[in-house]
Amino acid sequence: GIHRDKQLPQFHGETFADWFRKGAPQGSGENGDVVLFNSCFVNYNGPDIGRDVVDVLARNHLRIQLGGVACCGMPALDAADMDFAKTQARKNVEALYPLVEQGLPIAVVNPTCSLMLRREYPELLAIPGEGELTRKATAVAENTYDIAEFVYLKLHREKKLDLAFRSTPGPIAYQVPCHLKMQNIGFRSRDLMRRIPDVKVKLVSECTGHDGTFAMKVEHYDESIEAGQRAFDGMRKADAEIWATDCPMAAIQLEQHAGKKAYHPFQILARAYREDGFPTKIEATE
Known part of the structure; x- marks a missing residue:
């Protein structure tokens, strides 16, 4: 069961997908198109994260569409339910492959989901007698990016990233998720946040101990706190607001065990584009 003391994700009355379909802001398409795989958490528990991601992408002249029709399947894989994990993988590959065929990149908000699409799907769908499905899964994997990786490669590296930030958070303590490190793509969220004036990022690479549903369970709750202690200590010692x-x-x-809310990097970028995003303003340059 779930431990009685565990802080759990909140559910929102309006999902991110519902908000998006009602008329989310869109970029001009000047910098291309992108398929956003927003994840279950963003859809149901963190639509504010999704809205800020869309704000950053649209501000940088990207035209956005939602992709994926199902959970990425990681919870099932974590629970050794291979059949359901394969079912979810098949649904998403069949939905995403036609978009990949059109030359569209897939940007994923949650590093767990991007890890699934990139690393697990080609293996899960390497099914004897279904070579075409395996080929599609590989094509989807090869065209999938973590959201920060996508913006770094497609905008920052090409000198197309909008750098007109209007406010700055100052020093930032940044915890690097385990599933992001596994993708070996560098620290692109850190690199993007560094583009905000007066920002210095203190990187904390230790695991927080949450591990999917592990930290929620009665039998693992205390163990998860112990596993995450070095991350908690590292974030506190970073001395960042x-x-x-x-x-x-x-x-x-x-938030529960170190005492401070941590934001998604794109929430910080979105706020930094606004004059009232952070107390410290940035003077506009000619």
Whole structure:
């Protein structure tokens, strides 16, 4: 069962997908198109994260569409329910592959989901007698990016990233999620946040101990706190008013056991574009 003391994700009356379909802001398409795989957490528990991601992408002249029709399948894989994990993988691959065929990149908000699409789907769907499905899964994997990786490669590296930030958070303590490190793509969220004037990012690479549903369970609750202690200590010692992590479950763990809310890096970027985003204003340059 779930431990009685565990802080749990909140559910919202309006999902991110519902908000998006009602008329989310859109970029001009000047910098291309992108398929956003928003994740279950963003859809049901963190639509504010999704709205800020859309705000950053649209501001940078990207045209956005939602992709994926189902949970990425990681909870099933974590519970050794291989059949359901394969079912979810098949649904998403069949939905995403036609978009990949059109030359569209897939940007994923949650590092757990991007890890699934990139690393697990080609293996889960390497099914004897279904070579075409395996080929599609591989094509989807090869065209999937973590959201910060996508913006870094497609905008920042090409000198197309909008740098007109209007306010700054100052120093940031940034916890790097385990599933992001596994993708070996560098610290792109850190690199993007560094583009905000007066920002110095203190990187904390230790695991917070949440591990999917592990930290929620009665039998593992105390163990998860012990496992995350080095991350909690590292974030506190960073001496930063603003905390960040790409993993929403790590954010919950940090808030409950280290005492401070951690924001998704794109929430920080979105706020920094606004004059009232942070107390410290940035003077506009000619």
